[in-house]
Amino acid sequence: xxxxxxxxxxxxxxxxxxxxxxxxxxxxxxxxxxxxxxxxxxxxxxxxxxxxxxxxxxxxxxxxxxxxxxxxxxxxxxxxxxxxxxxxxxxxxxxxxxxxxxxxxxxxxxxxxxxxxxxxxxxxxxxxxxxxxxxxxxxxxxxxxxxxxxxxxxxxxxxxxxxxxxxxxxxxxxxxxxxxxxxxxxxxxxxxxxxxxxxxxxxxxxxxxxxxxxxxxxxxxxxxxxxxxxxxxxxxxxxxxxxxxxxxxxxxxxxxxxxxxxxxxxxxxxxxxxxxxxxxxxxxxxxx
Amino acid sequence: xxxxxxxxxxxxxxxxxxxxxxxxxxxxxxxxxxxxxxxxxxxxxxxxxxxxxxxxxxxxxxxxxxxxxxxxxxxxxxxxxxxxxxxxxxxxxxxxxxxxxxxxxxxxxxxxxxxxxxxxxxxxxxxxxxxxxxxxxxxxxxxxxxxxxxxxxxxxxxxxxxxxxxxxxxxxxxxxxxxxxxxxxxxxxxxxxxxxxxxxxxxxxxxxxxxxxxxxxxxxxxxxxxxxxxxxxxxxxxxxxxxxxxxxxxxxxxxxxxxxxxxxxxxxxxxxxxxxxxxxxxxxxxxx
Numbered sequence: 001x002x003x004x005x006x007x008x009x010x011x012x013x014x015x016x017x018x019x020x021x022x023x024x025x026x027x028x029x030x031x032x033x034x035x036x037x038x039x040x041x042x043x044x045x046x047x048x049x050x051x052x053x054x055x056x057x058x059x060x061x062x063x064x065x066x067x068x069x070x071x072x073x074x075x076x077x078x079x080x081x082x083x084x085x086x087x088x089x090x091x092x093x094x095x096x097x098x099x100x101x102x103x104x105x106x107x108x109x110x111x112x113x114x115x116x117x118x119x120x121x122x123x124x125x126x127x128x129x130x131x132x133x134x135x136x137x138x139x140x141x142x143x144x145x146x147x148x149x150x151x152x153x154x155x156x157x158x159x160x161x162x163x164x165x166x167x168x169x170x171x172x173x174x175x176x177x178x179x180x181x182x183x184x185x186x187x188x189x190x191x192x193x194x195x196x197x198x199x200x201x202x203x204x205x206x207x208x209x210x211x212x213x214x215x216x217x218x219x220x221x222x223x224x225x226x227x228x229x230x231x232x233x234x235x236x237x238x239x240x241x242x243x244x245x246x247x248x249x250x251x252x253x254x255x256x257x258x259x260x261x262x263x264x265x266x267x268x269x270x271x272x273x274x275x276x277x278x279x280x281x282x283x284x285x286x287x288x
Numbered sequence: 289x290x291x292x293x294x295x296x297x298x299x300x301x302x303x304x305x306x307x308x309x310x311x312x313x314x315x316x317x318x319x320x321x322x323x324x325x326x327x328x329x330x331x332x333x334x335x336x337x338x339x340x341x342x343x344x345x346x347x348x349x350x351x352x353x354x355x356x357x358x359x360x361x362x363x364x365x366x367x368x369x370x371x372x373x374x375x376x377x378x379x380x381x382x383x384x385x386x387x388x389x390x391x392x393x394x395x396x397x398x399x400x401x402x403x404x405x406x407x408x409x410x411x412x413x414x415x416x417x418x419x420x421x422x423x424x425x426x427x428x429x430x431x432x433x434x435x436x437x438x439x440x441x442x443x444x445x446x447x448x449x450x451x452x453x454x455x456x457x458x459x460x461x462x463x464x465x466x467x468x469x470x471x472x473x474x475x476x477x478x479x480x481x482x483x484x485x486x487x488x489x490x491x492x493x494x495x496x497x498x499x500x501x502x503x504x505x506x507x508x509x510x511x512x513x514x515x516x517x518x519x520x521x522x523x524x525x526x527x528x529x530x531x532x533x534x535x536x537x538x539x540x541x542x543x544x545x546x547x548x549x550x551x552x553x554x555x556x557x558x559x560x561x562x563x564x565x566x567x568x569x570x571x572x573x574x575x576x
Binding site: 132162165166169170172173174176179180185186187188189190191192193197202204205210211 | 299450453454457458460461463464467468473474475476477478480481485489493498499531
């Protein structure tokens with residue numbers, strides 16, 4: 001469902017790291033809605049966030065966040081950006097957080113899904129409405145089809161199908177948003193390390209002569225987990241993903257159309273075209 | 289099925305890297321059968337193999353291998369040891385290999401399973417009988433139960449169950465002989481990089497503060513793939529596995545009893561006891 005721009009106050013964007021929260025903010029503004037960014041200290045770049053109305057919060061400051069959000073009139077919230085499990089020194093606890101602590105700790109013990117859905121549920125019980133980045137800014141998600149000039153060949157199409165099938169099988173285990181498949185062989189599966197670190201591993205395997213396939217073979221597949229609430233932690237790719245995939249000697253990248261955020265799409269397409277990689281949005285029954 | 293010692297010639301052991309081929313050779317000798325080691329050049333340590341009757345072959349020398357094996361009267365063969373995808377400079381092609389090349393290349397293009405089962409099938413069509421290391425030397429596989437003095441607690445038992453369940457789900461994709469699970473969260477899944485590299489990744493995640501669980505939490509689970517022919521590439525653990533798991537801050541290691549080779553069991557148990565790790569052989573309906 002796409003949420004139309006409304007007049008009921010600015011959209012509150014709780015920002016983790018990376019370029020995506022800012023891309024979401026800009027896309028929401030283009031659609032005519034005001035935004036208020038809540039920048040998480042230690043994750044967000046101060047210069048980049050300066051272009052938008054914003055205030056700073058720390059992980060653990062539930063009470064401060066609620067006061068600020070209400071003062072700014074934000075009822076609708078989006079939670080977006082990299083939230084690598086916070087180091088303990090970045091956590092600031094306030095009274096409201098301490099009260100919620102048992103629930104938060106339970107959320108922390110599960111996978112990242114549990115952490116984010118746990119926080120989401122607490123916010124909703126406080127009367128906020130949580131939206132997904134793909135709902136407030138649908139134009140920042142991957143469209144169906146090839147994004148650049150290159151297309152997958154038959155081998156790559158086989159790897160894409162097998163990759164998505166495997167990510168589906170892993171989904172119940174709250175793991176595996178990404179994998180690398182080359183000529184039917186699974187080279188790498190992502191768990192806690194993140195997509196970039198997984199691609200680095202493929203670079204290292206290739207440099208050690210352990211892949212035995214020519215460059216331009218294999219696909220990075222990336223999908224939201226099946227049971228994942230897409231309002232949280234939607235997978236994303238950006239120009240760096242393309243560059244890492246190129247260094248890993250892959251033929252291209254396949255993501256779920258409408259279910260994957262494209263950060264800096266123009267740079268991404270340029271990098272893909274220049275390096276000979278395809279970037280494919282696979283049409284998905286859940287998307288839209 | 290356990291194969292009894294027989295008098296029909298020495299057992300031919302085609303040796304890849306690591307300590308396990310030598311442990312298998314010694315265990316077979318202890319059971320009263322002669323052995324002849326075929327040491328793969330570039331994979332096997334010359335000093336270690338000197339303790340056994342042996343000859344050298346290179347990857348790609350099918351013709352030479354067949355001549356030697358027949359001359360030595362070896363009809364029964366075991367293929368054991370690390371066979372990291374060979375660098376091209378280690379490959380020596382002889383005439384028989386060239387004749388088999390189309391079949392071998394097909395085998396190379398699939399996963400490691402396909403490579404080994406492909407080679408196995410070619411050997412069997414030549415009249416050799418391929419046995420599993422666990423058949424000729426059952427005493428080198430993990431027994432059921434705890435190997436050392438430490439036992440898994442309730443958290444670890446939950447991680448073990450979840451880990452084996454996930455490896456089962458991955459099995460159809462010819463991937464995932466190992467994973468690391470901590471309090472229900474999947475920290476790492478092994479694909480082409482190998483178990484040690486996967487454990488190093490967990491060490492790095494922990495050092496970067498991205499695990500957020502106390503040391504002594506989490507389990508390395510290791511299982512043969514479900515559809516894997518256990519005559520090839522049975523999973524193995526050794527003292528180094530224990531040390532890497534200890535550095536990764538895990539509580540212990542769980543393997544499939546009868547379906548996992550224990551290299552240097554005495555050193556392994558000492559390392560586990562000293563570092564406070566359990567090593568558990570999980571009883572398995574397929575074993576025995």
